[in-house]
Amino acid sequence: MTDNARIERVVDLLARLASGDLSARGVRSDSDDDIDATIEGINMLAEELEASRDTLEQRVQERTAELESVNANVLRLAELGNLLAACETATEAFAMVEHGLKTMFDHLSGAMYLYRASRNILELRTSWGEVDATESMNPRDCWGLRRGHSHFVEMDSATLSCEHVSEQTGDSICIPMSAHGETLGMLHVIGHRTSTTGMVPFTPLQRQLTVLVAEQVSLAFANIGLRERLGIQALRDPLTGLRNRRFADEWIHQEVARGERNDRSLGVIMIDIDHFKRVNDTYGHDAGDAMLKAIAQMLEQALRPQDLPCRYGGEEFLVLVSEVDVTTLHDRAEELRRQVEVLSVEFRRTTLPPVTMSAGVAVYPEHGKTAGEIIEAADAALYAAKRAGRNTTRIAS
Amino acid sequence: MSEAVKCYRVTWDEEERIARTEWLPGAVCRLEEAQAVTDAIRDMGHGAVPLYVDMRGMAKLERSAREHFVSDSGGVKAIALVAGSPVTKMMANFFIGMRRMSVPIQMFTDEAAAVTWLQDHR
Numbered sequence: 271m272t273d274n275a276r277i278e279r280v281v282d283l284l285a286r287l288a289s290g291d292l293s294a295r296g297v298r299s300d301s302d303d304d305i306d307a308t309i310e311g312i313n314m315l316a317e318e319l320e321a322s323r324d325t326l327e328q329r330v331q332e333r334t335a336e337l338e339s340v341n342a343n344v345l346r347l348a349e350l351g352n353l354l355a356a357c358e359t360a361t362e363a364f365a366m367v368e369h370g371l372k373t374m375f376d377h378l379s380g381a382m383y384l385y386r387a388s389r390n391i392l393e394l395r396t397s398w399g400e401v402d403a404t405e406s407m408n409p410r411d412c413w414g415l416r417r418g419h420s421h422f423v424e425m426d427s428a429t430l431s432c433e434h435v436s437e438q439t440g441d442s443i444c445i446p447m448s449a450h451g452e453t454l455g456m457l458h459v460i461g462h463r464t465s466t467t468g469m470v471p472f473t474p475l476q477r478q479l480t481v482l483v484a485e486q487v488s489l490a491f492a493n494i495g496l497r498e499r500l501g502i503q504a505l506r507d508p509l510t511g512l513r514n515r516r517f518a519d520e521w522i523h524q525e526v527a528r529g530e531r532n533d534r535s536l537g538v539i540m541i542d543i544d545h546f547k548r549v550n551d552t553y554g555h556d557a558g559d560a561m562l563k564a565i566a567q568m569l570e571q572a573l574r575p576q577d578l579p580c581r582y583g584g585e586e587f588l589v590l591v592s593e594v595d596v597t598t599l600h601d602r603a604e605e606l607r608r609q610v611e612v613l614s615v616e617f618r619r620t621t622l623p624p625v626t627m628s629a630g631v632a633v634y635p636e637h638g639k640t641a642g643e644i645i646e647a648a649d650a651a652l653y654a655a656k657r658a659g660r661n662t663t664r665i666a667s
Numbered sequence: 668m669s670e671a672v673k674c675y676r677v678t679w680d681e682e683e684r685i686a687r688t689e690w691l692p693g694a695v696c697r698l699e700e701a702q703a704v705t706d707a708i709r710d711m712g713h714g715a716v717p718l719y720v721d722m723r724g725m726a727k728l729e730r731s732a733r734e735h736f737v738s739d740s741g742g743v744k745a746i747a748l749v750a751g752s753p754v755t756k757m758m759a760n761f762f763i764g765m766r767r768m769s770v771p772i773q774m775f776t777d778e779a780a781a782v783t784w785l786q787d788h789r
Contacts, residue, residue: 298754302752302753302754303752303753304753306753306754307752307753307754307756307757308757310727310754310757310758310761311757311761314728314730314757314758314761314765315761317730318730318765321730
């Protein structure tokens with residue numbers, strides 16, 4: 271083969287490579303001359319380009335897979351957020367969080383801790399995977415909580431591990447869970463070794479995702495706590511701590527509906543403190559409030575746990591009792607009346623004069639078929655007790 | 668002198684206190700040969716040594732072998748590549764130019780010049 275023909279082959283080889291065919295290779299002659307040297311150089315360069323392309327393609331594939339995984343997790347995170355927003359209690363939310371974390375971090379392990387009310391200890395609320403999570407921990411044992419932001423530890427840097435981590439089995443991250451300016455707890459996520467894939471490291475995107483999860487869960491728990499507090503406030507009387515009229519009305523409606531289905535009875539005792547206005551007029555409203563609080567406390571102590579004393583308004587109380595007959599209910603009202611008679615209330619180093627109460631009792635279904643009818647019946651019985659001279663109990667007719 | 672024979676020879680030059688690798692005519696250096704050479708140098712037990720490589724007979728230096736020489740250069744202090752033909756010069760220059768070796772590396776066409784250069788890197 272002439273040198274011109276060999277050079278034409280070199281040009282053809284370069285054209286193939288230029289068109290993207292990186293598998294093209296030239297064939298050397300036995301001349302071992304400059305043309306062969308050029309072919310060898312082109313071949314080596316093509317090998318390098320092919321290897322670089324393969325490496326890049328592999329990186330693209332890995333990155334694409336990671337982005338797909340992150341995308342799926344972002345959707346799961348959004349779904350978890352929606353579910354958490356629908357949770358009414360912390361117990362419901364814990365179940366959702368446990369499921370959500372397992373789904374999003376199926377190849378990782380972790381645990382979620384929340385502060386006790388005392389705020390000196392964090393308690394384990396949920397965990398998943400192979401983490402050896404301690405049941406409770408001191409906030410000082412976590413660098414994330416001490417520093418106020420997420421603390422990432424690579425497996426090889428175990429000296430930076432938190433005290434609450436018994437063994438650094440993989441990369442780990444501790445993320446303080448904060449919302450509305452308050453730290454609620456800490457999310458701890460840790461990688462681990464699997465029999466199939468070996469050590470599972472945290473990618474930067476996974477770290478970002480864990481922070482997002484912690485933020486989402488924190489906000490949800492803060493909102494649930496807020497809702498629970500508002501719910502309690504909405505159904506409680508702030509002075510006495512007893513349930514309020516709104517609760518009493520809802521309870522009677524529900525119990526009447528249940529009674530219709532299950533043929534169960536219920537009863538109410540409507541109580542009014544006799545001549546309560548005199549207490550207010552003589553000793554002031556603060557004394558009246560002290561009296562109401564003392565009576566409320568007495569009611570809670572005297573009744574069974576399943577009986578529900580409520581402040582119905584002013585000096586009126588309503589006791590809600592499930593599955594009771596009229597005789598038993600009357601006896602219970604009388605017992606309360608006797609205890610009010612002997613109740614001693616201290617106010618500003620003075621013992622207030624004793625008061626009495628009048629009560630009307632009514633039961634479902636004898637005295638009414640609806641919530642409104644039962645309340646009216648009890649109210650009428652209370653009015654009858656008043657007319658009978660007070661400090662007595664009357665049964666609805 | 669100790670010796671390992673295949674398409675290459677690895678020997679210890681006690682006088683110059685350098686390791687010598689000679690690639691026989693038509694030798695193709697694949698990953699397997701590259702690993703055997705670095706293992707043989709390490710097995711000599713002289714620690715990190717200056718390395719003389721006579722690649723004048725080498726027909727091909729495969730990419731996997733090039734990768735290995737770069738990643739496993741712990742047994743050498745410096746490398747002198749001795750080339751002859753345009754093709755072996757191309758292989759040597761390509762290796763030096765494309766790869767970032769962690770030790771000094773230079774191409775020669777003359778054995779004496781190569782050995783002299785290695786003396787400065789003992």
